[in-house]
Amino acid sequence: MDFLMKTKARYRHGGTPEFDLRRLNLPDKRVLDFSVNINPLGLPMIVREKWPEFFLAIKNYPSIHGDGVARYYEGKFGIPSRNFLAGNGSTEMIYLVPRVFRFGHVLIVTPSYHDYERASLLSGTRVERYPLSPEEKFSSPGLDRLVQALKNVDAMWMGRPNNPTGMLVPKELVLELAGMFPQKWFIIDEAFIQFVDRWEEQSLLLEDPRPNILIIHSLTKFYALAGLRLGGVAGSVGAISRLRQAKEPWTVNGVAEKIAPLLLACAGYEQEARSLVAKEYKKIFQKLELMDGITPFPSTANFLLCQWYKTKDLDDLMRHLLSRGVYIRDCQNFPGLEEGFFRVGFRAPRENDLLLSLLSSI
Structure with missing residues (x-):
């Protein structure tokens, strides 16, 4: 503290x-x-055009688990609702994950989004940083170096692309590490992945769920909806079930829930x-x-x-x-x-x- x-x-x-x-x-x-x-x-044009209709969503309670947001992720990435948990932006998930899984010691690739570290510390987790180097243009670390860094931790945080460096660790590297360390957790933040050229080839959201990988994602950056706060986390059925049991109800508001499915029409x-x-x-x-x-x-x-x-x-x-x-x-x-x-x-x-x-x- x-x-x-x-x-x-x-x-x-x-x-x-x-x-x-x-x-x-x-x-x-x-x-x-x-x-x-x-x-x-x-804002996407469809959100501008339909904005008057969203006032109707203010009167009634939204769904408990943000079902409208989950429909977007199923339609866009093919993620079944049992493998996805919607939230009030990706930041809610960043704080929920360490609170639920209670990691003892985490590795964070830095410089990175501050809340990975803050959320971990608030949950009582020891934090170790893996610093990227400006002399190496903040480029992705290699497999051997990450293997050494992971030996004494329970989990690793990583942004893909990383904020604020914009560095993208190759998807294949993350999957290889997850396979080498099946008892360790890999929490991957893909809030900016849809800005990446040929992003479908790089996103873990389009991969089959791995038992030790959690992918946090946001809709607010790519669709310019920062004030609405909507996003979520994808993972195995078991991991998402644990998170769902601990998460507060009604954290996705009714307007966000109505807007999310409309984004499927924004190709x-x-x-x-x-x-x-x-x-x-x-x-x-x-x-x-x-x-x-x-x-x-x-x-x-x-x-x-x-x-x-x-x-x-x-x-x-x-x-x-x-x-x-x-x-x-x-x-x-x-x-x-x-x-x-x-x-x-x-x-x-x-x-x-x-x-x-x-x-x-x-």
């Missing part, structure tokens, strides 16, 4: 421009927020989003590579991790951008990213061009 109190003061999620405006003594203003990683297309939107992200990634990465004082790192997702070294203080860049109405994610509170690291989530092309122009002008 002492560790949690210490990290609470220094860790913040993205999407908080007002905090940095106050911290840097800048006046409040509306900003273009590049600190969040949601689909640059915005055109999905392909347009992946094409846009691929195009913008290529443009942004290439231009950042040519800029003095900034190093971008390869990514498979809809965001880029970068390092600022033009001055010794990232606040110089933060102040320059915020004073001109643009906000990026300060990543210096991620373990291993203390030296000038920041992240940008892709937005519409013109907005991305504005960011690039401001980055080149400092």
